[in-house]
Amino acid sequence: MPPATVIIDSQNASWTLVGGSVYRNGVAAGDTYNVSLILWYGSAVYHEGTGGQFYGWNGTTWFACNDPRLGGTSADGAMIPPATYLIDKAGSIWTVVNGVVYRNRNAVGTMSNAALLLWYGGKFWAQSTGGQFYVCGDADQWLPCSDPRIATAAPAGSFHGINGHYDYLYSTSQIVSIMQALGCSTYRLSCTDYAPQLAMVLALAQAFQPAGLTLFVLIDVGIYDGNGNLFTSEAAAYTRGFNCAVTVASALQPHGVTMYECGNELTRANGIILDSTSAGTSVVDFNNTNWPLMRGAMRGMIDGVKSVQADAKCGVNFCVADIGASDALWDGKQPDGTSGHPTVRWDLTTWHNYEVYGDIFDIGTDGSGPGFDLPTYCKARYGVPFVISEWNTGPEKSEAYRANYISSRLLTYYQARKTKNIQSAMYYELDSGDSTYGLMINGTALALPYNAFASFIASHADS
Structure with a gap:
């Protein structure tokens, strides 16, 4: 009417x-x-x-x-053209007029030469008239990337993984036997240059190499010094990270270790994340003052490993939906928006994905906003393999629940390995000393989760 x-x-x-x-x-x-x-x-x-x-x-x-x-949210993969408008999960209407991208009639960022607008994996992607793809990121910035629709298969051979600790009471031969019984190829554990710790990790490396197993070593340097105080500068954090990584890589390189993770959950350290309940999709979620310390530690560890082992693969670890942090580190930006700072470039994008964080293929944004496909985003943005270096449900769950979660969650990771560049999914963990996380306690299997994990590996070849 x-x-x-x-x-x-x-x-x-x-x-x-x-x-x-x-x-x-x-x-x-x-x-x-x-x-x-x-x-x-x-x-x-x-x-x-x-x-x-x-x-x-x-x-x-x-x-x-x-x-x-x-209509409602546009179908995944919908494009302008041929469509004249697209609708996101929040109900906003996106259009393109003379190369400018609009959301609800307001220009989005500074894009001025868009030839194509794509809705894919819960994000908007634009292709310029010159052929370059961009993704609409934090604060409506158009960030360079590849076409997210391109299927990318990660290298095979290390998909089935599990976490452990250097100070387990198991002997090295027992761990090798446990890994072989499970069918696991990859074992993640932390290490520093502390001599007794490094000696135990070295013994594992020596046992793993002839057994054809992969050791994924987390070099555990953060933003705090040995006295628990924040490093005084980016340079100090860099030096500590570099020296530790040189010592670790020098010891392990002769024994077949080729993959390292440089830092553990650093974006979630108390001195970095401003509010631990935030998803981390915006760079302003992080502490601007202490940011250089994290960046320095990461850069130092990567450079230290590479100085010993130029062809080693170095990963940097993130949690929840911390693309606000990963993008800023990759592009040399600070949480205050300034640019031109040292960049952090890694060979493996590693992520932790506990059930409480949400489905990694449809993970929420700050404010519990509409979800997006995190591995697809990282595949297009950084162009390196994606490693889920810790995953599990919560410690309060029953063994039956955990077993079902293992089977269902691991299947989603496995199915994405050939398209979303997922190289490995490392369950946390082998033995937690109780029934909160582990598959066994002091060598005795927790039947339901253990069998679920082992059965999945037996029926899903890493090829």
Whole structure:
């Protein structure tokens, strides 16, 4: 209406438009003005203002919405062209006019030469007239990337992994036997240059090499010195990371260790994350003052390993949905938005994905906003293999729940290894000393989770 002069709804109420206001059974329906259209659609009443905004009636009041005739969230992979508009999970309408990308009629960032706009994996991607792809990232910045639709297979041979600790009471030969019984290829554990610790990790490396097993070594340097104080500068953090990594890599390189993780959950350290409940999708979630310490430690560890072992693969670890941190480190930016700082470039993007964080293929954003496909984002953004270096459900779950979670979650990781560049998924952990996380306690298997894990590996070849 128009062209009709009255609309009768399913409750037999009559709706009319008088002087730009909406009336229901002759009584003003809320506070409306400048209404140009009343629409009956999908068993609901809507009106449109002269400014183009639509509102829906919920029985007592009006709520802002899109024109219901446009439909809901666009199908994954939808593009402009051929479409003339796309709708995201929040209901925002995206269009492209003369190369400029708009969201609800407002320009998004500084993109000015978009030839294609793609909705894929819960994110918007634009291809410029020159062929370069960009993803709409934090604060509406268009960040360079590859086409996210390109299927990428990670190197085979290290997919089935598990976490352990250097100070387990198991002998090295027992750990080798346990790994072989499980069918696991990759064992992750932490290490520093502390001599007794390094000696135990070295013994494992010596036992793993002839057994054809892979040791994924976490070099555990953070933003705090040996006295528990923050490093005094980026240079100090770099030096500590470099020296530790040189010592570790020098000891392990002769025994077949080729993969290292440089730092553990550093983006979630108390001195880095401002609010531990945030998802980490925005760089402002992180401490600007201490940021250089984290960056220095990461850079130092990578450079230290590479100085000994130039062809080693170095990973940097993130948690939850910390792309605000990973993007800023990759591009040499600070949480305050400044750029031109040292970049951190890694060979493996490693991530922790506990159940409480959400589905990594549809993980939420700050404010629990609509989810996005994190491995797809990282594949397109950084172009290196993706490693899930810790995953599990919560410690409070029953063994039956954990077993079911192992089977279902591991399947989603496995199915994505050939398309989303997932090289390894490392369960946390082998033995937690109780039934909270581990598959066994002091050598005795916890039947349900252990069997679920071993059975999955036996029936899903790492090829």
